[in-house]
Amino acid sequence: PSFGVAKAGEQPRVFFAGLPMGHEFTSLILALLQVSGYAPKVSDEVLNQIKGLNLKANFDVFVSLSCHNCPDVVQALNLIAIYNPNTTATMIDGSFFQDEVEQRKIMAVPMVFQDNEHIGQGRMTLEEIVAKLDTNSAEKDAAALNAKDAFDVLVIGGGPAGATAAIYAARKGINTGIVAERFGGQVMDTMDIENFTSVQKTQGPKFAAEMEAHVREYDVDIMNLQRVSKIKGANQTANGLVEVELENGAKLQSKTVILSTGARWREMNVPGEQEYRTRGVAYCPHCDGPLFKGKRVAVIGGGNSGVEAAIDLAGIVEHVTLVEFDTKLRADQVLQNKLHSLPNTTVIMNALSTEVLGDGSQVTGLKYKDRATDEEHV
Structure with a gap:
């Protein structure tokens, strides 16, 4: 099943291939509202950037309905299609279109194609997608960042630690800025959070959104989608300020810099892992799990x-x-009991993963070594 969303008398530019239920139900509701003229919660600057995109494109985004990262990408592309008449956006539920998933070798979601050419995967914000499409955005961003006055405190990192540091500084009346590759950090990729004191249970994206709203209550300059490439200490600059250089060439200055660069998913660091990332190597079982339906998988x-x-x-x-x-599992006992009760699971302990095997296009197996005997297995 598939359908389009449009005002009466107009040709649709927003399409849903499959049933937008689960996490994508919100995407459908927002599309209906925005097509009807409901103003999105997006800055005028970004909307004008969307309207000014000089391109004619059809976007396809493959999703799974259990993926909590997918709606942000679907909603961003829908908004682009609504505000730029030269574009269309189609959400495709991979479980309904298995043949196309196999044909395009999609093994991770969300996966975005522009006119059948792969342009991105994983969680992306509207600003990130627009920056990809706007060829002049990097130069414009660099110019705007270079024009900023020196900060009293510049926080590098937009996770919980960076956000907390910025709030504390701003509450003291200190001129504060945050540089972040992605505000929220790894929390954005976490499904359930149950160990944050005073919050019994929440979801990562919801927690990150509330955290950003909290920071924005104060006079904090959030510079999102920026990566730091170099830092010069105050003793290395002529004016005695710390200089922070970004990957786009912009330079920021501050009296003090706080590093809160956070964590990333743990990696195996073995041959084949990076080569087959999103082609069989996945880090989010909720997002990518449905794509492996009926297959045999390994969890490290x-x-x-x-x-x-x-x-x-x-x-x-x-x-x-x-x-x-290790020679034993480290998970909580209640989880171990549940795992061992399942009929289609096997646990191999005291094993070192040595290589991700593939055929050049996707993963075909995992090689590991028995640490007790040094024997290798596939």
Whole structure:
């Protein structure tokens, strides 16, 4: 099933291929509202940038309905299609269109194509997507950043630590800025959060949005979608200020810099991992799990995250093999009990993952070594 959304008498530019339920139900509601003239919660600057995009394009975004990262991308592309008449956007539920998923070798979502050419995957904000499409955006961003006055405190990193540091500084009346590759950090990719004191349970994207709203209550200059490439200490500059150079060439100055660069997903650091990232190597079982329906998969790691991933995947895939380096699992006992109760799971312990195998286009297997015997297995 597929359908388009448009005002009466107009040709649709926003399409849904599949049923937009689950996390995508909000995408449908927002599309209906925005097509009807409801103003989006986006700055005039970004809307004008969308209207001024000099391109004619059809965007396809493949999703799974359990993916909590997908709606942001779907809603961003829908907004572009609504405000730029030379574009269309189609959400495609991979579970309904398995043949196309196989044909395009999609093994991670969200996956975005522009006129059948792959242009991005994973969580992306509207600003990130517009920056990709606007060829002059990097130069304009650099010019605007270079024009900023020196800060009293410049925080590098937009996760919980960086946000907290910025709030504390701003409350003291200190001129404060935040430079972040993605405000919210790794929290944005976390499905459920149950260990933040005073909040019994929340979801990562919701937590990050509330955190950003809290920061914006104060006079904090948030410079999002920026990566730092170099820092010069105050003793290395002529004016005695710390100089922070960004990847786009812009330079910021501050009396003090706070580093809160946070964490990333743990990687195996073995041959094949990066080569097959998004082509069989995945880090989000909720997002990408449905794409492996009926297949045999391996999960690396026996901590809470690994065991939870194995449990979730066991309800979707044919079989899950959990590979753990240690001689015992480190996950909470209740999770271990659940894992061992499932009929389609196997646990291999005392094993070192050595290589992700593939055929050049996608993953075909995992090579590991038995640490007790040094024997290699696939």
